[in-house]
Amino acid sequence: MNEDGFASGCDVAVVGGGIVGSAIAYGLASRGLKVTVLDEGDRALRAARTNFGLVWVQSKGDGMPAYMRWTRRSADLWPAFAAELESLTGVGTEYRKDGGLVYCLGEADLAAQGRKIAGLAAQADVFDSEMVDRAALERLQPDARFGPDVAGASYCPHDGHCNPLYLLRALHAGLALRGARYRPAAPVSSIERREGRFVLATAQGPLEAGRIVLAAGHGIPRLAEMVGLPAPIKAERGQILVTERLQPFLRLPGSGIRQTGDGTVVIGSSKEKTGFDDRTSVAVGGRMAARAIRILPALASAKLNRTWGGIRVLTPDNHPVYAQSATHPGAFVAICHSGVTLAAVHASEFAAAVAAGSLGESFEPFHARRFDVPKAA
Amino acid sequence: MFRKPPDRPDAIEVVVEGVSLRVPPGTTAAAAALLAGLPSTRTSPVTGEPRAPYCLMGVCFECLLVIDGVPSRQGCLVTVRPGMTIRRQEGARSL
Numbered sequence: 001m002n003e004d005g006f007a008s009g010c011d012v013a014v015v016g017g018g019i020v021g022s023a024i025a026y027g028l029a030s031r032g033l034k035v036t037v038l039d040e041g042d043r044a045l046r047a048a049r050t051n052f053g054l055v056w057v058q059s060k061g062d063g064m065p066a067y068m069r070w071t072r073r074s075a076d077l078w079p080a081f082a083a084e085l086e087s088l089t090g091v092g093t094e095y096r097k098d099g100g101l102v103y104c105l106g107e108a109d110l111a112a113q114g115r116k117i118a119g120l121a122a123q124a125d126v127f128d129s130e131m132v133d134r135a136a137l138e139r140l141q142p143d144a145r146f147g148p149d150v151a152g153a154s155y156c157p158h159d160g161h162c163n164p165l166y167l168l169r170a171l172h173a174g175l176a177l178r179g180a181r182y183r184p185a186a187p188v189s190s191i192e193r194r195e196g197r198f199v200l201a202t203a204q205g206p207l208e209a210g211r212i213v214l215a216a217g218h219g220i221p222r223l224a225e226m227v228g229l230p231a232p233i234k235a236e237r238g239q240i241l242v243t244e245r246l247q248p249f250l251r252l253p254g255s256g257i258r259q260t261g262d263g264t265v266v267i268g269s270s271k272e273k274t275g276f277d278d279r280t281s282v283a284v285g286g287r288m289a290a291r292a293i294r295i296l297p298a299l300a301s302a303k304l305n306r307t308w309g310g311i312r313v314l315t316p317d318n319h320p321v322y323a324q325s326a327t328h329p330g331a332f333v334a335i336c337h338s339g340v341t342l343a344a345v346h347a348s349e350f351a352a353a354v355a356a357g358s359l360g361e362s363f364e365p366f367h368a369r370r371f372d373v374p375k376a377a
Numbered sequence: 378m379f380r381k382p383p384d385r386p387d388a389i390e391v392v393v394e395g396v397s398l399r400v401p402p403g404t405t406a407a408a409a410a411l412l413a414g415l416p417s418t419r420t421s422p423v424t425g426e427p428r429a430p431y432c433l434m435g436v437c438f439e440c441l442l443v444i445d446g447v448p449s450r451q452g453c454l455v456t457v458r459p460g461m462t463i464r465r466q467e468g469a470r471s472l
Binding site: 244249 | 422423447449468469470471472
């Protein structure tokens with residue numbers, strides 16, 4: 001391993017080679033830093049390979065305006081980010097920014113979504129979604145025939161979607177082209193601070209790094225406590241169904257139904273507390289399919305090709321955590337479930353902060369101390 | 378390419394791309410399409426290239442056909458019935 005300099009160290013070691021870690025590492029490498037990405041193997045829990053592929057703005061940040069602005073900034077940066085990745089690597093991400101929909105079944109559902117939208121709008125001026133009635137919805141999705149229960153939707157023009165597998169492939173190709181090293185099958189067992197640098201024990205030997213970024217999803221907690229970082233993470237299973245390829249009929253992605261660039265329709269997104277069990281169940285898949293058919297009855301005749309489960313990386317309030325260690329300067333952590341949506345800001349602003357050595361004030365709202373119980377009432 | 382078995386009294390008549398064809402009972406729709414001499418039975422929705430039945434045992438999905446008006450059926454897993462209509466599948470189906 002010495003021939004390619006594995007043991008000779010790097011400026012930043014990024015632990016985690018999914019979409020979050022790869023986007024951060026890509027941003028660091030693009031800033032000229034010597035970066036090594038340490039990843040697990042094929043059997044790792046990997047939300048980057050199981051997620052739905054939305055670049056999603058409209059429902060994010062309830063209770064945390066900073067997260068709402070962070071998400072919007074990423075969506076604003078996404079077109080240039082996707083274009084840069086494609087021109088650099090030749091790998092297109094199928095990113096489209098046509099807006100996105102949350103379908104409402106029945107008038108009560110429509111009213112409830114309207115109240116939710118109004119509540120979000122009151123929290124930050126950056127919020128930009130609106131309710132659309134059925135007629136307006138039909139104009140937005142002219143090739144779709146909606147079921148009788150569809151009363152309308154909420155619509156956000158900043159929403160979009162991509163192919164998350166191509167995104168991951170593009171990021172990895174970009175990492176290589178920007179001079180970063182990627183190490184699969186190199187899980188980290190321990191991290192020590194030695195003479196102002198970090199020494200990471202990996203399955204492929206030790207790696208020395210000036211700074212470290214923990215971005216390994218559910219792999220974070222074990223490592224975080226070694227370097228004085230918080231890791232409030234909970235697991236949540238989501239299941240996804242995917243149909244055969246169909247002629248294009250859904251121009252806009254929806255919160256639980258989108259048609260991909262190659263014509264398949266992806267149906268999600270359930271929420272279950274099953275620990276790290278990422279299997280699927282007919283009961284949940286059946287409910288997802290039934291709801292999709294209420295929205296788009298023609299889907300009843302579409303054939304399902306595949307179904308899978310994935311484990312979301314969530315914090316207690318579902319908003320991201322970004323933090324730097326007080327006891328181990330140079331150690332950073334990034335925990336979020338919106339790796340696709342936030343890829344553009346992870347590669348730009350988060351990477352810039354790590355490169356500068358400090359997260360700074362703008363990241364304060366994202367610190368995990370928001371979960372600390374107040375000492376005095 | 379394929380030699381048609383001798384006709385028999387219990388043969389079943391199907392319609393492949395509008396042409397009537399008598400096949401032995403137990404024949405699959407994919408085999409009927411091959412016996413009919415179709416140069417290909419579908420085009421790939423990804424590349425548009427012509428495809429034809431391949432594994433004939435339900436694994437490869439190359440034999441997708443429109444059978445009795447229902448698209449995306451695996452022809453090798455469907456046994457013929459009298460009067461069955463079998464058509465090629467062009468690209469991705471529409472809903």
